[in-house]
Amino acid sequence: MRDASIDLEHLSADLRVVLDSINEGIHIVDTCGITVFYNRIAASLDNLDPQEVVGRHILSVFPSLSEDTSTLMSVLRTGRPAPVRQQTFRNYKGDTITTMNSTLPIYSGAKLIGAIEVSKDVTLVKELVERVVDLQAELITTAGVHSATGHRVKVGTARYTFDDIVAVSQNMQDVVARAKRASQSGSAVLIYGETGTGKELVVQSIHNSSPRAARPFIAQNCAALPETLLEGILFGTARGAFTGAENRPGLFEVADGGSLFLDEVDAMPLPLQAKLLRVLQEGSLRRIGESSERKVDVRLISAMSSNPATAVERNLIRRDLFFRLGVIIIEIPPLRKRKDDIPALTEHFIERYSSQFGVNVHGVTRDVFELFMEYPWPGNVRELQHAIEAAVQLSHGSLIGLEHLPPHVLSHGPGDAASRPRANRFLPTSQFRDNSTPAIEEEAKAPLVPTLEQIEKSLIWAALETCEGNISATARYLDIPRQTLQHKLKRYSIDASDIRRKDLDYTDK
Numbered sequence: 001m002r003d004a005s006i007d008l009e010h011l012s013a014d015l016r017v018v019l020d021s022i023n024e025g026i027h028i029v030d031t032c033g034i035t036v037f038y039n040r041i042a043a044s045l046d047n048l049d050p051q052e053v054v055g056r057h058i059l060s061v062f063p064s065l066s067e068d069t070s071t072l073m074s075v076l077r078t079g080r081p082a083p084v085r086q087q088t089f090r091n092y093k094g095d096t097i098t099t100m101n102s103t104l105p106i107y108s109g110a111k112l113i114g115a116i117e118v119s120k121d122v123t124l125v126k127e128l129v130e131r132v133v134d135l136q137a138e139l140i141t142t143a144g145v146h147s148a149t150g151h152r153v154k155v156g157t158a159r160y161t162f163d164d165i166v167a168v169s170q171n172m173q174d175v176v177a178r179a180k181r182a183s184q185s186g187s188a189v190l191i192y193g194e195t196g197t198g199k200e201l202v203v204q205s206i207h208n209s210s211p212r213a214a215r216p217f218i219a220q221n222c223a224a225l226p227e228t229l230l231e232g233i234l235f236g237t238a239r240g241a242f243t244g245a246e247n248r249p250g251l252f253e254v255a256d257g258g259s260l261f262l263d264e265v266d267a268m269p270l271p272l273q274a275k276l277l278r279v280l281q282e283g284s285l286r287r288i289g290e291s292s293e294r295k296v297d298v299r300l301i302s303a304m305s306s307n308p309a310t311a312v313e314r315n316l317i318r319r320d321l322f323f324r325l326g327v328i329i330i331e332i333p334p335l336r337k338r339k340d341d342i343p344a345l346t347e348h349f350i351e352r353y354s355s356q357f358g359v360n361v362h363g364v365t366r367d368v369f370e371l372f373m374e375y376p377w378p379g380n381v382r383e384l385q386h387a388i389e390a391a392v393q394l395s396h397g398s399l400i401g402l403e404h405l406p407p408h409v410l411s412h413g414p415g416d417a418a419s420r421p422r423a424n425r426f427l428p429t430s431q432f433r434d435n436s437t438p439a440i441e442e443e444a445k446a447p448l449v450p451t452l453e454q455i456e457k458s459l460i461w462a463a464l465e466t467c468e469g470n471i472s473a474t475a476r477y478l479d480i481p482r483q484t485l486q487h488k489l490k491r492y493s494i495d496a497s498d499i500r501r502k503d504l505d506y507t508d509k
């Protein structure tokens with residue numbers, strides 16, 4: 001065992017310099033638990049001198065740790081990475097420090113030769129995030145107090161309404177109609193669509209036209225924070241829950257009476273999803289470290305960029321949580337699948353940026369129009385918006401030409417317009433000054449039949465889950481005859497008894 005660690009002891013001088021200059025604490029031990037490297041930041045976090053640590057066994061330097069509580073020792077024992085852990089402690093100066101620690105095994109080929117712990121100081125992030133939550137809470141309380149002045153103070157940050165949404169295509173009009181209906185019900189809404197398709201716009205519009213419009217709208221991105229921080233931010237903490245923990249409300253409490261928007265909800269770690277599920281089921285929560293329950297009345301809206309059915313299949317979202325989050329599901333199609341919106345969006349953004357930059361741009365040339373209609377817009381509406389924002393400033397004149405477009409859009413090339421089918425549906429708007437009919441290239445689509453089958457399968461699966469595998473109830477739920485359902489179950493090899501047997505686990509481990 002000991003000779004395997006020789007590799008670690010002889011970390012090259014260059015590597016030591018690099019590891020010593022990075023901004024994270026690094027602690028490396030060999031397979032016996034002897035420290036072979038301990039960098040400057042780790043030393044300052046622990047308030048120790050590297051000389052006191054290197055060459056000694058970890059448990060003799062940190063007597064408060066044991067074989068069981070030391071993550072480095074447990075990684076050496078299991079050979080597997082330890083879950084990322086948050087640690088809050090007071091340093092020698094009396095400052096409260098919060099670190100996120102990742103502990104990983106080190107292998108040379110198949111042989112375990114040691115373990116490494118990387119500690120990232122997230123004190124500042126934690127303080128800033130808590131400050132944001134406090135300010136939001138303060139704003140909401142103050143808004144309540146000042147309503148006595150007779151002015152209704154707008155709380156939260158939702159500024160868009162349905163009037164801000166450009167929707168010409170049937171696809172987008174359906175989205176808006178569905179979202180308007182959703183705004184009137186109190187049910188949880190799950191919105192999905194590629195980046196830049198307008199999810200946030202729709203979410204805010206739902207809140208603003210709902211009966212909760214005068215109450216808070218609070219948004220939180222679930223991908224932005226490590227698990228332990230996110231947990232405290234969402235559910236709040238009680239003093240003493242861990243060293244340095246304060247009594248503070250979470251976003252659920254801050255959003256009470258209003259809407260909470262969880263963006264990129266598929267990035268939420270699974271254990272936290274279990275807690276979220278419990279709050280949704282019980283309508284109450286417990287701050288971390290607190291034993292009493294607090295009632296909350298929050299309308300949850302969530303969003304993600306991938307298809308929720310796929311996210312469930314890939315185990316990114318718990319199936320039981322998915323049913324709670326997606327009582328109403330709204331898909332916003334990518335811009336390339338609703339090209340009828342492109343002329344109106346172009347007009348909308350030209351107007352906005354012409355007045356913002358004080359210029360007089362009327363429209364785009366025919367070449368630009370054709371390019372806009374055939375370009376796939378991977379960044380969707382946001383990409384179109386940015387292209388126009390830049391072009392309006394560059395054009396100085398009445399029309400936006402190809403020369404004003406960003407190179408990546410331009411490099412797509414206008415193609416051979418004459419060889420493409422011409423579609424009269426897409427008549428030039430007032431922004432398109434050329435009188436000829438623009439050309440549209442039909443893009444290759446997903447083959448319809450397998451796609452529909454996939455959708456049908458997930459709908460049946462979801463309905464079965466809702467009806468706990470009961471065939472008659474599921475058939476009624478889907479409004480199809482029982483025999484038709486049975487035929488489909490056979491065709492898709494779905495065994496309803498699997499669902500009946502499945503013991504749904506709502507508890508937080």
Ligand SMILES: Nc1ncnc2c1ncn2[C@@H]1O[C@H](COP(=O)(O)OP(=O)(O)OP(=O)(O)O)[C@@H](O)[C@H]1O
Nearest residue numbers: 164165166194195196197198199200201381382385
């Ligand atoms: N239909 C629309 N009408 C007008 N503006 C739109 C429309 N769709 C999107 N936008 C604008 O495009 C930009 C991107 O929209 P939004 O931020 O809502 O996208 P998103 O789907 O939340 O993207 P991401 O997944 O990257 O967060 C915003 O400035 C928004 O105002």
Ligand SMILES: [Mg+2]
Nearest residue numbers: 196199200263
């Ligand atoms: Mg967004």
